[in-house]
Amino acid sequence: MNEEKDTIELMENGHSIYLPHLSIDCVIFGYHEQQLKVLLLKWKNRNRWSLPGGFIKNEENLRTAASRILKERTGLDDIFLQQFHTFGEPTRSERSPEDVEHLSSITNTPLDMEHWLLKRTVSICYYAVTEFSKVDPQPDFLSEQCEWQEIDRLPELIFDHRDMIEEALKTLRLHIYHQPIGYNLLSEKFTLPEIHDLYETILGKALDRRNFAKKLLSLGLIKKLNERKSIGAHRSPYLYKFDKRKYEKALKSGIVLVI
Amino acid sequence: MNEEKDTIELMENGHSIYLPHLSIDCVIFGYHEQQLKVLLLKWKNRNRWSLPGGFIKNEENLRTAASRILKERTGLDDIFLQQFHTFGEPTRSERSPEDVEHLSSITNTPLDMEHWLLKRTVSICYYAVTEFSKVDPQPDFLSEQCEWQEIDRLPELIFDHRDMIEEALKTLRLHIYHQPIGYNLLSEKFTLPEIHDLYETILGKALDRRNFAKKLLSLGLIKKLNERKSIGAHRSPYLYKFDKRKYEKALKSGIVLVI
Numbered sequence: 001m002n003e004e005k006d007t008i009e010l011m012e013n014g015h016s017i018y019l020p021h022l023s024i025d026c027v028i029f030g031y032h033e034q035q036l037k038v039l040l041l042k043w044k045n046r047n048r049w050s051l052p053g054g055f056i057k058n059e060e061n062l063r064t065a066a067s068r069i070l071k072e073r074t075g076l077d078d079i080f081l082q083q084f085h086t087f088g089e090p091t092r093s094e095r096s097p098e099d100v101e102h103l104s105s106i107t108n109t110p111l112d113m114e115h116w117l118l119k120r121t122v123s124i125c126y127y128a129v130t131e132f133s134k135v136d137p138q139p140d141f142l143s144e145q146c147e148w149q150e151i152d153r154l155p156e157l158i159f160d161h162r163d164m165i166e167e168a169l170k171t172l173r174l175h176i177y178h179q180p181i182g183y184n185l186l187s188e189k190f191t192l193p194e195i196h197d198l199y200e201t202i203l204g205k206a207l208d209r210r211n212f213a214k215k216l217l218s219l220g221l222i223k224k225l226n227e228r229k230s231i232g233a234h235r236s237p238y239l240y241k242f243d244k245r246k247y248e249k250a251l252k253s254g255i256v257l258v259i
Numbered sequence: 260m261n262e263e264k265d266t267i268e269l270m271e272n273g274h275s276i277y278l279p280h281l282s283i284d285c286v287i288f289g290y291h292e293q294q295l296k297v298l299l300l301k302w303k304n305r306n307r308w309s310l311p312g313g314f315i316k317n318e319e320n321l322r323t324a325a326s327r328i329l330k331e332r333t334g335l336d337d338i339f340l341q342q343f344h345t346f347g348e349p350t351r352s353e354r355s356p357e358d359v360e361h362l363s364s365i366t367n368t369p370l371d372m373e374h375w376l377l378k379r380t381v382s383i384c385y386y387a388v389t390e391f392s393k394v395d396p397q398p399d400f401l402s403e404q405c406e407w408q409e410i411d412r413l414p415e416l417i418f419d420h421r422d423m424i425e426e427a428l429k430t431l432r433l434h435i436y437h438q439p440i441g442y443n444l445l446s447e448k449f450t451l452p453e454i455h456d457l458y459e460t461i462l463g464k465a466l467d468r469r470n471f472a473k474k475l476l477s478l479g480l481i482k483k484l485n486e487r488k489s490i491g492a493h494r495s496p497y498l499y500k501f502d503k504r505k506y507e508k509a510l511k512s513g514i515v516l517v518i
Binding site: 019020022174 | 278279280281315317318319320321342344345347348349379381383433437
């Protein structure tokens with residue numbers, strides 16, 4: 001891929017390909033063994049971190065655009081994205097003089113202040129959660145790094161991308177009670193400590209082990225298998241799995257957990 | 260107000276006042292004594308119903324725009340609006356030949372197909388719930404009626420406005436467990452049947468009276484007052500009120516109700 005050509009094409013012809021004033025940003029959470037991370041890109045030749053984002057084609061459906069943008073910018077495919085909020089502060093996407101200079105340097109032409117990339121942009125945000133040990137993100141032609149960063153040690157981010165992450169986290173914490181988020185993040189069979197750790201990590205708070213397990217079991221959302229996981233000579237905890245039918249029924253009928 | 264002048268101004272100069280390709284629509288639910296309604300507008304001289312909606316000014320914040328639009332189109336003020344979803348199917352706002360003709364007739368000029376009102380529009384949606392007996396909605400210069408319609412007997416609506424109402428209702432039903440929605444819809448002191456009816460109506464399903472009351476009380480979310488409501492000679496049910504402190508603590512700590 002001719003990277004310089006791609007960048008120049010985006011800057012010079014983007015206004016005729018994409019809807020003006022609109023963008024999409026993706027907050028991709030990654031979970032693995034008690035760690036919650038978020039996927040960030042680092043701009044090429046600049047110490048600037050951002051969420052993977054991009055623009056909506058003139059005739060493109062929003063969800064299709066979100067998936068395409070995520071794939072183009074990070075290589076991640078088949079990720080179930082959910083819209084959670086649209087950010088539209090009038091000054092949210094104002095670019096600093098350094099950023100304008102940086103953009104100008106790409107095409108070797110000072111950027112006109114009427115350039116489409118400098119207009120007010122309203123950004124429609126999507127989020128997803130994945131098991132980060134199972135995917136291999138790759139930076140696109142605009143970025144030099146694409147990596148998982150710990151949620152409580154984020155670098156400085158452009159625009160309002162930190163607010164987006166916070167809002168996505170709130171949504172995830174609400175949805176974890178209403179949607180079978182665990183399905184994607186645990187193996188089909190898991191131990192009680194594994195599901196307990198998942199909920200503690202996502203909710204960012206300690207949950208009493210005994211009560212947590214008791215609640216999940218008494219609601220019938222998980223069931224104990226007649227099978228153990230072999231961890232070591234003296235440790236072989238029972239395995240559990242989600243009771244999909246009950247889980248979905250509970251989700252439909254209202255709320256599931258009081259934790 | 261010169262209504263014709265306002266309409267012509269909107270059609271002829273809207274493109275320089277508002278962000279292109281973007282709109283805001285408001286789903287306003289009204290609750291009163293076991294009825295859940297939604298606020299709709301009927302276009303002037305046309306049998307077309309829609310949600311109150313409008314456009315975002317070039318420098319305007321989204322939330323401010325939503326409140327302004329609701330006020331301009333229905334007269335409703337001081338309503339707490341929450342964003343819930345952005346709708347952006349490429350063809351969602353396509354206008355029928357009859358609608359284009361209707362719009363053309365307003366300015367007495369055939370509408371150019373490049374006219375800003377005919378472009379693809381992505382709509383950011385907000386919702387709110389209010390006590391409908393306490394507000395007096397008024398149609399704006401574009402509409403001949405502005406009224407509460409029963410949620411399960413809606414007239415045909417333009418564009419994807421019916422989807423918007425359904426999505427808003429889903430959000431409301433999720434939020435009723437997480438946000439103190441009852442505060443605005445019940446008097447400060449209420450009877451158990453009153454709060455039970457509210458939840459049943461919003462959730463659209465029957466809830467066992469005894470269990471419902473027991474749960475609210477055992478979680479400490481409402482408290483019984485040493486005071487009764489006088490309904491008739493032989494009926495004087497106890498009054499209750501929300502325990503705001505406990506309610507907010509419960510909301511923060513996670514989920515509140517299993518109903």
